[in-house]
Amino acid sequence: MKRLKEESKAILKKILVHDEDLGGSFVSVTGSPGSSKTSVMLTMMRYLTKYQPKDKIFMSETYRAPLQCFNECNGEGLPIKLWVQEGSGVIFRDRNKRLKKITLPHETFKDFKDLYYRAPRGVVNVVFFGDREQWRDFMGYLTGVGEWVDVFVEEFQEICPLLSSLSKKLKPFIDTAKDFRKCRMNVVFNTQSIVEIAWPLVRKIQINIYLPGAQPLKWSRIQQKAIDNLEKSPSKGNESYIEHLGNFGKTRWEKIWKPNKEKSYEAFAER
Numbered sequence: 001m002k003r004l005k006e007e008s009k010a011i012l013k014k015i016l017v018h019d020e021d022l023g024g025s026f027v028s029v030t031g032s033p034g035s036s037k038t039s040v041m042l043t044m045m046r047y048l049t050k051y052q053p054k055d056k057i058f059m060s061e062t063y064r065a066p067l068q069c070f071n072e073c074n075g076e077g078l079p080i081k082l083w084v085q086e087g088s089g090v091i092f093r094d095r096n097k098r099l100k101k102i103t104l105p106h107e108t109f110k111d112f113k114d115l116y117y118r119a120p121r122g123v124v125n126v127v128f129f130g131d132r133e134q135w136r137d138f139m140g141y142l143t144g145v146g147e148w149v150d151v152f153v154e155e156f157q158e159i160c161p162l163l164s165s166l167s168k169k170l171k172p173f174i175d176t177a178k179d180f181r182k183c184r185m186n187v188v189f190n191t192q193s194i195v196e197i198a199w200p201l202v203r204k205i206q207i208n209i210y211l212p213g214a215q216p217l218k219w220s221r222i223q224q225k226a227i228d229n230l231e232k233s234p235s236k237g238n239e240s241y242i243e244h245l246g247n248f249g250k251t252r253w254e255k256i257w258k259p260n261k262e263k264s265y266e267a268f269a270e271r
């Protein structure tokens with residue numbers, strides 16, 4: 001048990017502590033709905049805002065669902081900044097007021113470059129392009145900025161769905177994903193099930209975080225039975241397996257994140 005804990009720490013360190021020799025990493029977080037996939041990403045983002053204050057951190061949220069960047073852990077939220085692309089038709093709505101249109105403090109940006117240079121360090125920049133698929137090109141842009149960047153993507157199947165495997169449009173992003181490591185980019189995404197993701201990308205994932213309900217990849221050393229035995233605890237935190245190149249460990253995510261009931265907002269793309 002102790003060895004598994006040490007190993008998981010070592011793997012997490014690859015994501016959260018920068019090492020020029022190791023470079024960036026491409027990470028998946030999978031598990032059933034409510035298994036705390038988003039909470040795991042929020043925990044990582046908060047760590048990075050505190051301990052990698054020079055990083056530019058970007059987050060991609062889904063539309064027509066509660067914005068998770070307002071979630072809190074022990075009454076404390078993430079430092080965030082919202083960005084909306086000019087002309088994208090993205091608005092915000094209050095889910096507590098029957099989806100009444102509201103204004104949330106945000107800034108607008110013209111293009112990738114404008115966004116990148118104005119995005120502050122040490123906070124989570126939550127970005128809305130009208131079309132979520134633009135994240136593929138934005139990540140391509142980020143491989144060329146020449147400094148450490150962290151990207152967190154909710155519901156990755158919306159950006160790289162299985163069907164896109166058959167499309168030429170995905171090709172540039174497959175090459176982008178190859179470059180994450182050497183371009184000092186950490187890309188962490190979640191999805192309920194990896195089978196919903198375009199398969200050429202699944203092969204490029206370096207680190208897998210399996211929460212309760214996850215299915216291990218075919219070539220994983222972790223067995224389904226082991227994942228089924230992970231502890232689920234709303235008070236102590238859920239357990240997970242973390243695997244990197246055949247090494248794996250087990251870790252408990254002790255930080256419990258809850259939706260902020262007062263701030264139940266969603267983003268909506270009007271076009």
Ligand SMILES: Nc1ncnc2c1ncn2[C@@H]1O[C@H](COP(=O)(O)OP(=O)(O)O)[C@@H](O)[C@H]1O
Pocket residue numbers: 031032033034035036037038039040232233234235236237238253254255256257258259
């Ligand atoms: N670290 C944790 N361990 C166990 N349960 C958690 C943890 N963090 C949050 N939760 C509980 O689980 C619920 C779902 O978490 P969430 O991260 O939204 O899951 P998912 O993204 O997998 O659907 C939260 O509303 C909270 O009640």
Ligand SMILES: [Mg+2]
Pocket residue numbers: 037038039
């Ligand atoms: Mg989620």
